[in-house]
Structure formats: structure tokens, C-alpha cells
Amino acid sequence: MEFKESKEKFIQSWGVLGSSWGINRTMAQIHALLLISPEILSTEEIMSELQISRGNANMNIRALMDWGIVTKHFKTGERKDFFFADKDIWEIARKITKERSKREIEPVIRILNELKGVEGESAEIKQFKQTVGDLESFTSKLNSVVDKFVKSDEHWFYKNLLKIVK
Amino acid sequence: MEFKESKEKFIQSWGVLGSSWGINRTMAQIHALLLISPEILSTEEIMSELQISRGNANMNIRALMDWGIVTKHFKTGERKDFFFADKDIWEIARKITKERSKREIEPVIRILNELKGVEGESAEIKQFKQTVGDLESFTSKLNSVVDKFVKSDEHWFYKNLLKIVK
DNA sequence: CTGAACTTTCAGTAATTATTGAAAGTTAAT
């Protein structure tokens, strides 16, 4: 397969994966492009490579910087901003996991805890309490595992998680 | 807090969580409703409880059945279909994980493996190979952990995963 | 200061995704 074709396919696939995980297609594509790029890229380059507008590029690059997986760089003598994606997959996974836990899991745990307090003895209320309790317990445990992962390094993962997989 | 209010809040929250994970809001809400319902519910009841149309209810209930987390039941003497959600959170998590792995992770691994074969020695191509290789390696490892989880029971999780969390 | 080079914002628009509701399809009792 031609390199250009492979590159295209990689960027496309990453975009599709992103959108099935609630990350917008363009954001995932910009990340993919930066991931395979050995050099820092300017906004212009990203725009022309992905055929997107300046506004779109700008907003999605900013989002990637908010996630902490893309950084801004400068070239001496140039006024433009350039962007670079961290290439360490473990580090990327940790950062994404951390953000999603903070944005999505933690608020849910808070609500579930709040809802556990409902009063009553009817079958309906009993089932509600049971379900909410079970979900809270599950989600909290999940979050501890996630948290451990976030604070770990690749070595830890090998030593522990991969061991139990065998 | 009133039960009715709690119920409402639970269904709403579950809907929001669902949509940030690429599952549509209504599907998540129907699931939430069934999860806290001790009895099987008819399409009518789901429609009126969530204020949605028949078509919408039907399509999303079917999707939940495809995921294997909702089942169809009958009441003697009644012709209508009734629906019930499995209440075992571990079982639900396993089924969802299994489906998402199959639908999303496995196809990506296939594409990455395909892309690993690109030929060339330029810096650009070297970075491409490196990134694609790292992603493939990460994703495959992730998938083994996921697979182990899918095949596990709650007891396994306690014994192993929770142990390393401490 | 000034203005050129660049970045950000955001109202308008396009694209995508979800929902409705009525018609077509199915099933089973009579």
C-alpha cells in the first residue's frame, strides 16, 4: 500500500473511532495527523491536510491542548504557532482516561450517592435503591482501577495487569 | 428528595452519561427505566413514562435487546410484549464491554495491523510505523485485559483487580 | 504608534443524528 493511502486510512479510521467514543471526528483526525508527524505542524498545514476551515482547526486544536495531549511550539524567526502531539501512547491513554474519569465518572458517582438516600419501602423504591446502590458500588470500584492506571507507568501495567491476564 | 424526583434525575443522568459514551440518550433512558423497575414493562408504559413515540421506543428497545441487556417477556393472557432488564451490574458491564470490544476495538486492531506493513525509510514513514506499531501494541494489550474481564465473574474481579488497586 | 501577521470568536449554515407517526406488516383468535 502507498504511504499516502495508508496515512489517509489511518486518519480516517482514527476519526471514526473517535466519533464512536464521543470525541468529534475532526479532533480525532487532527490528533491522528499530529501523531504520525515527526515534525511540529502549523495551523495552515493542518487545515490543508485535512481540508478544514481555520475556525474548525483552531477550536479542535485548542480542545486537544485542553486534554493535555497536544502542545504549542515555536520556530525561531517565525511568528506562527506550531503544534506537536506527545507520541507516548501510555501517556496519552493516561491523560484521556484521567480527563474522562473527571468529566464523566466522578459526576455520576456524586449523583448516585445523592440518590441512594431516597426514603420508602415499596417494591418500586426497594428496586431503585438496590440498583442505584449496585451502580454506585460498581462505578466506584471501576474508578479506583482507573485511578490506579492514571497514576501508573507502563512498567506497572506490565508487572500487574498483564500478569493477571495470563 | 421525593421518589418521583429521584427517579426522574436517575433517568436523566443515565441519558446524559450514555450520550457522552456514544450511546443514544433515549436508549440509555429506557435502560435506566427498566433497571429500576421491579416489574416487566410494556412498550406503552415505556412510551408514556419517557414521553416518546412508538417508533422510537421500538427501535431503542430492539437495540437494547441486540446488546443482550434487555429481554422480551410475556404475561399469560396478554398479547403484548413486555420487557425486562437484567439487574446484575457485572453482567451488564461484561456484555457492554464485549460488544464494544467487538464493534470498535477489534476492527481498529485489524486496520492497524494492515497499516504496519507500509514500506519506506523516510523520517515521515518511520514515525508512521512507530506510531501505528505502538498503537497496535497498546490496543492489543488493552483488548486482552478487556477480554479477561469479559470472561470473568465478579469474584475474579475482587480477587485480582481489586487486590492490585490497593 | 502603526500595521502586518497571526489567532480567536461567533453568527449563520451545513451535516448528522434522532424522533415522529402513520402505514404496512404480523399474529392469532374466532
Added chain:
DNA sequence: ATTAACTTTCAATAATTACTGAAAGTTCAG
């Protein structure tokens, strides 16, 4: 074979989400 009870489908429409591009904002060299 008919029909009432029920389910499924799907074209039309609504709701949501993403994108564009031009205008406003910022920065900094001269």
C-alpha cells in the same frame, strides 16, 4: 378468511452537533 391487537418500518421532520469564514482581537517589529 376476517379482523382486532399488536409490532415494525420508514419517509418526513425536528433536534443536535459540527463547520465555515469573515470580522474582531492580539501581538509585536519597525
